[in-house]
């Protein structure tokens with residue numbers, strides 16, 4: 001059986017590595033760009049600052065993935081304590097926001113508490129994400145943080161999103177704990193799966209995936225952009241004129257694009273693919289001459305005094321993210337802004353509006369603004385696969401059709417499941433689908449049963 005893989009992001013590389021580990025020979029990976037890593041790649045700009053495509057933090061759900069990371073980096077990583085904060089009303093609130101509202105000005109704190117004490121409704125029956133928020137956080141927290149922040153990140157009306165994806169992704173509420181934190185002035189920051197994280201010493205997050213790919217690079221064909229898929233004859237055509245036959249195909253490119261490139265797709269499948277919703281992202285890297293003593297890792301910005309929803313103190317992740325590895329002379333801020341048809345953003349102005357936003361939000365002083373030495377913009381048309389209310393029904397139609405044609409679509413935009421769309425999940429979707437193809441094993445990550 002000849003297996004072809006489309007896309008050399010974490011998912012395609014997970015599949016490839018697993019095929020290599022199993023000792024299989026009849027497979028090949030094709031990638032559009034001239035490098036591996038996909039959305040998890042990194043770049044060095046002309047001023048020697050390293051940038052990721054937005055703040056990437058390794059969550060660790062799987063021993064298999066951890067082992068691949070450790071093998072790829074061969075000990076050359078730093079281990080960091082997660083430290084994330086929310087910026088609003090000229091105040092810093094440790095994340096998770098609801099557990100630390102004692103940092104808010106009194107009026108806002110009172111409103112948040114009032115909302116929490118007046119909670120009504122059952123989150124399990126909320127019809128969408130927006131209404132789920134009301135039942136879990138109450139009016140004050142929704143108004144100050146949840147609603148404006150999520151509007152900024154997702155860039156779609158929140159009532160069009162489902163609540164089923166939430167799981168461990170949003171820290172929920174324990175009123176007694178919050179009241180105790182306020183009374184005893186406790187900073188309660190130990191939530192979630194990512195309390196510590198590894199980061200490569202050199203080369204940014206992308207070093208993980210170039211390290212993984214190095215072991216089978218003769219099997220990766222770069223600069224191969226998919227142009228057409230003939231499902232009936234199982235042939236792929238690439239823009240560079242190459243054609244390839246497959247028996248089984250693992251797709252990791254965005255599912256809606258993949259379906260558009262397939263010949264002879266039933267109307268209901270095409271229609272389902274067109275119903276999938278995503279947003280885009282503008283990642284702005286700002287490299288500054290100067291020292292920044294601030295231990296925060298990443299920060300959330302719900303307010304509209306800045307375009308971005310998140311900023312990473314990227315110099316804190318590795319000193320080699322700045323020129324000469326000299327964090328006493330340089331620092332780097334990586335800022336993420338969402339765009340979508342509901343939330344248009346001017347690409348030509350985003351660097352300047354980001355810098356102004358950093359000043360407005362108290363992240364950059366006027367004198368630091370004068371010492372900006374690098375401005376780096378990355379535009380990613382596919383940033384977040386949005387879990388809309390109709391998503392699962394659309395995916396069921398598409399996947400039934402594709403799998404009957406021996407095509408398995410996996411990964412962040414291949415599967416279109418945000419809740420299992422991080423690096424570790426995407427990588428493991430690639431690993432697990434190989435087992436599924438070869439042995440019929442279940443795919444816990446793709447099925448959401450991890």
Ligand SMILES: Cc1cc2nc3c(=O)[nH]c(=O)nc-3n(C[C@H](O)[C@H](O)[C@H](O)COP(=O)(O)OP(=O)(O)OC[C@H]3O[C@@H](n4cnc5c(N)ncnc54)[C@H](O)[C@@H]3O)c2cc1C
Pocket residue numbers: 006007008009010011012013030031032033036037038039040053054055056057058059224225226227252253254281336380382383384410411412413414421422423424426427
């Ligand atoms: C802003 C942002 C922040 C993130 N933060 C985190 C984080 O903190 N932690 C975390 O774990 N994850 C994070 N992620 C998610 C992480 O980037 C993804 O999980 C991961 O890159 C998905 O891997 P993938 O292989 O499924 O898809 P991708 O990385 O999208 O790879 C798909 C590959 O397919 C290729 N391709 C596309 N079209 C074609 C074509 N026509 N022909 C051939 N090849 C094609 C692409 O070039 C790409 O290399 C973040 C993502 C974003 C956008």
